[in-house]
Amino acid sequence: MENKILKKVDYIFQETSVSEVIDIIIKTLAKSPDDIILDVIDSGLKGRGGAGFPTGLKWKFTKNEDNPVKYVICNADEGEPGTFKDREILETVACKVLGGMTICGYSIGAKEGYIYLRGEYNYLLPQLNKVIDEFNKQLKSKGIDFVIFIKSGSGAYICGEESALFESMEGKRGEPRNKPPYPAVSGYNSKPTVINNVETLVYVTMICKMGVERFKALGTKDSRGSKVFSVSGDTPTPGIFELELGMPLADFVEDFGDGDTKAVQVGGASGHCVPRKQLKDTIIGFEGIPTGGSMMIFNSSRSMYNVLHDYLEFFNEESCGQCTPCRVGCQQLLKGIESVKKGERKPLYLDELKKLASTMKIAAKCGLGQSVANPFNSIVDNFREEIIY
Amino acid sequence: MSNIETLVKDLVEKHGKSRNSLMPVLQGIVKEERFLSEESMIMVAKELDLSAAEVYGTASFYTFLDTEPRGKNIVRICKTISCHMKGKDEIIEALESSMKIKVGETSHDKKFTLLTANCLGWCHKGPVMLVNDVVFPEITPQKAIEVIQDYAKNSK
Numbered sequence: 001m002e003n004k005i006l007k008k009v010d011y012i013f014q015e016t017s018v019s020e021v022i023d024i025i026i027k028t029l030a031k032s033p034d035d036i037i038l039d040v041i042d043s044g045l046k047g048r049g050g051a052g053f054p055t056g057l058k059w060k061f062t063k064n065e066d067n068p069v070k071y072v073i074c075n076a077d078e079g080e081p082g083t084f085k086d087r088e089i090l091e092t093v094a095c096k097v098l099g100g101m102t103i104c105g106y107s108i109g110a111k112e113g114y115i116y117l118r119g120e121y122n123y124l125l126p127q128l129n130k131v132i133d134e135f136n137k138q139l140k141s142k143g144i145d146f147v148i149f150i151k152s153g154s155g156a157y158i159c160g161e162e163s164a165l166f167e168s169m170e171g172k173r174g175e176p177r178n179k180p181p182y183p184a185v186s187g188y189n190s191k192p193t194v195i196n197n198v199e200t201l202v203y204v205t206m207i208c209k210m211g212v213e214r215f216k217a218l219g220t221k222d223s224r225g226s227k228v229f230s231v232s233g234d235t236p237t238p239g240i241f242e243l244e245l246g247m248p249l250a251d252f253v254e255d256f257g258d259g260d261t262k263a264v265q266v267g268g269a270s271g272h273c274v275p276r277k278q279l280k281d282t283i284i285g286f287e288g289i290p291t292g293g294s295m296m297i298f299n300s301s302r303s304m305y306n307v308l309h310d311y312l313e314f315f316n317e318e319s320c321g322q323c324t325p326c327r328v329g330c331q332q333l334l335k336g337i338e339s340v341k342k343g344e345r346k347p348l349y350l351d352e353l354k355k356l357a358s359t360m361k362i363a364a365k366c367g368l369g370q371s372v373a374n375p376f377n378s379i380v381d382n383f384r385e386e387i388i389y
Numbered sequence: 390m391s392n393i394e395t396l397v398k399d400l401v402e403k404h405g406k407s408r409n410s411l412m413p414v415l416q417g418i419v420k421e422e423r424f425l426s427e428e429s430m431i432m433v434a435k436e437l438d439l440s441a442a443e444v445y446g447t448a449s450f451y452t453f454l455d456t457e458p459r460g461k462n463i464v465r466i467c468k469t470i471s472c473h474m475k476g477k478d479e480i481i482e483a484l485e486s487s488m489k490i491k492v493g494e495t496s497h498d499k500k501f502t503l504l505t506a507n508c509l510g511w512c513h514k515g516p517v518m519l520v521n522d523v524v525f526p527e528i529t530p531q532k533a534i535e536v537i538q539d540y541a542k543n544s545k
Contacts, residue, residue, distance in 0.1 A: 081469045081508040119416075119453045120509050122522040152416060155452030157507060171411030173450040189409075230512065232471045238513035269470070296471060296512070310470045314507055320450075 050292030100201025326369025
């Protein structure tokens with residue numbers, strides 16, 4: 001394994017004006033769509049929302065669909081607890097997001113792009129609309145056939161799931177669809193659609209600006225480049241930091257912890273809880289623990305029962321209720337740990353709950369229900385005594 | 390035409406008469422009225438040529454599309470883990486005692502509804518409060534009460 005150390009970088013938040021982004025687009029659009037897609041594939045860029053699907057492949061599958069109407073969607077429904085990077089990106093460098101969308105649109109043959117912004121971020125709308133208007137105007141004046149619109153959510157975590165997001169944009173309940181078909185074949189309005197995270201689209205712009213090689217020089221074989229991390233919890237330096245991928249979690253805690261770190265929740269409520277003894281052997285990246293960027297640090301004063309209880313309450317409320325494994329599973333996991341804590345159930349009941357969580361992983365319809373097992377099993381395994389006593 | 394009828398007609402005209410406009414239309418009503426009354430949902434159904442059940446189905450799915458009467462200002466306190474660790478309970482207690490309502494309730498003068506919310510995306514600057522569309526990060530119990538008093542003064 002390559003030995004990486006923690007390194008701060010500054011690509012995402014590098015100041016860039018609308019006209020500079022337009023210049024990057026014009027330079028990039030001199031290439032053929034296929035060449036751009038090959039570049040994105042070659043860069044090794046993987047989705048920065050957390051799931052980590054190779055961005056270039058997503059584009060290629062969508063381009064291969066024979067349909068006159070296609071869409072590019074920027075997923076700005078940032079609802080994962082502990083994640084706040086997309087808000088900052090849209091607040092400070094929105095034009096780079098729009099740049100990534102335009103380049104994607106050209107590459108796959110789409111004429112329209114949408115940003116789906118979570119309702120909790122509505123205060124960003126006036127400023128964003130201004131940037132989008134100016135951007136659309138400049139695209140038009142340069143003869144680039146692509147228009148960007150914005151749509152708002154209304155407070156539903158599940159709409160960050162891509163197919164639930166399409167449903168919401170179509171005016172329906174945000175309930176995930178069955179897959180396949182995947183968005184590349186049938187997404188928004190049942191048309192071929194590329195849906196990328198805010199941060200992924202900024203990296204597209206940066207890769208087109210600085211070249212594939214410079215992006216590839218960072219990170220590891222499985223996790224190319226850098227990533228924006230949202231750091232919160234028991235840390236003297238909470239905030240947003242862009243770091244090279246592939247670092248050991250121990251290095252991260254060395255830099256950001258308060259000296260008394262007990263555990264780190266990597267990837268938000270739906271991610272994994274890593275206890276102190278595993279910090280050294282855990283790599284932050286797709287070969288280790290992938291993350292949408294949420295890093296919540298807990299010190300020894302925190303009760304991991306409370307942490308897990310908070311997460312389960314969250315999932316219980318945000319489960320869309322469509323499929324039984326998730327709807328009933330979330331409820332029973334929450335009730336289960338409460339009854340073990342109160343002594344109404346034997347500690348061994350936790351093992352049955354773990355089986356339930358693992359069943360949800362296979363049986364739930366979408367990522368929400370499937371990922372509840374991540375925090376549940378990792379917290380119960382590592383902090384069993386805190387759940388029981 | 391009643392106020393709500395004009396509002397719905399204007400919104401449908403602005404966003405277009407298609408199923409895809411349902412969310413922006415409902416959001417537009419909530420922005421003005423703070424909630425979706427039965428009357429308004431039936432009106433939207435008629436205008437967009439949908440069944441009222443479908444409109445209600447969509448409306449009832451989303452936290453921010455309330456279907457019961459709300460106050461003029463909606464106060465939401467983030468209750469997710471980082472804000473929990475930073476003391477959201479103290480904020481809620483302070484607001485409950487100063488507004489004389491519990492979470493989920495609306496004040497007698499209909500000026501405020503107090504609610505909790507799941508992660509609002511300010512984990513590094515918790516606890517955080519959202520009043521309508523305005524965000525207040527790193528709030529203290531004292532500051533929260535002051536903000537509410539300002540809103541009380543400015544809304545008749």
